[in-house]
Amino acid sequence: MKKVISLVALASIGLGLAAAAPQDGAAKLVAAQKERIAAFKANPKAKPHVAFVSNGVADFWTIAKAGAIAAGKQLGCDVTVEFPGGGLSDQKRMLEDLVIKGIDGISVSPIDPANQVEVMNLVAEKSILITNDSDAPKAPRLCYIGMDNYEAGLMCGKLAREGTKNGAGGGKVAIFIGRLEQDNAKRRRQGFIDGLLGRTPDPTRYDEPATVINEAGYTIVGTWTDSFDRAKAKANIEDVIIKHPDLKLMTGLFEYNSTLAVEVLRQTGKQGKIQLAAFDEGADVIAAIKEGFVLGTVVQDPYGYGFESVRVLHAFTKGDMSMVPENGVINIPAKVIKKDNADAFWKDLKAKIKAGKDAK
Secondary structure, three states, X not given: OHHHHHHHHHHHHHHHHHHHHHHHHHHHHHHHHHHHHHHHOOOOOOOOEEEEEOOOOOHHHHHHHHHHHHHHHHHOOEEEEEOXXXXXXXXXXXXXXXXXXXOOEEEEXXXXXXXXXXXXXXXXXXXXXXXXXXXXXXXXXOOEEEOOHHHHHHHHHHHHHHXXXXXXXXXXXEEEOOOOOOXXXXXXHHHHHHHHOXXXXXXXXXXXXXXXXXXXXXXXXXXXXXXXXXXHHHHHHHHHHHHOOOEEEEEEOOHHHHHHHHHHHHHHOOEOOEEEEEEOOOHHHHHHHHHOOOOEEEEOOHHHHHHHHHHHHHHHOOOXXXXXXXXXXXXOOOEEEOOOOHHHXXXXXXXXXXXHHHOO
């Protein structure tokens, strides 16, 4: 019976949105959200209930959960955290369920913004929408919380370039990443390429994934995706090493891509023979940095993504939008972890992972 009621409720919401969205557009949905927030000044939510929705399942998101729960406890609001393990359809279902429950605001890392217009419009119409980690700038979101993924990719590319003697080491390079539908993935990959090749930064530039790039002493042989399938991700790395026995450098631009690259390098005895410029804070990656066969890793602040998401949504339910900059981006910069700062970073990271796993 509950399932039937939920389906009926969702259908009525969907019909309302279908009628409104084509006329209103994203700009009007943004304006409507701002009007609701302004109304909260006179009648603020006593104990708001907000949600944080990731784009997958990983330690990265466990850390973000710790930040979201900590902010909820500090600010006195209820927090729901959702990890969609089943991809796009799973995330869509979670967002729809949260809307049906009457959630006061949602921070989401959209998996495929171009194909999630309807569900993001739904959230904006019935609740409050912000994004984290991966942006959807054309959606009716009120702000984005996270790093500039092009700049972070640029940092990773420069790390790789410096580690290969500014191009003098040159050689073949392979890029591994979960998927390229996401805004963060596209920007991160392009930043890496531009940083590695020593180009003048240009976030509007786009090199096609299927194109082999010969430039500045490097040959980027390709970009391999896996749709968050770890078995496929590992097989991609193994296959590329076999196909290109003279491979000199690789990067894994999602956390598990770098972790699996370390695993394959160990299994094949290629430590030090193939350089790795990593991304995110996998335990095996940090260990390999300390051992000296990974150049370093560019890390985000997922704890900050979770904490700031809840802080911002909580403020909205009190009628306060003062923390949102004019450009709608709350920047939480990335940083590079190398051998000299790996121990201190890992100590702090373990505490945050534990807090996320223990969070209720």
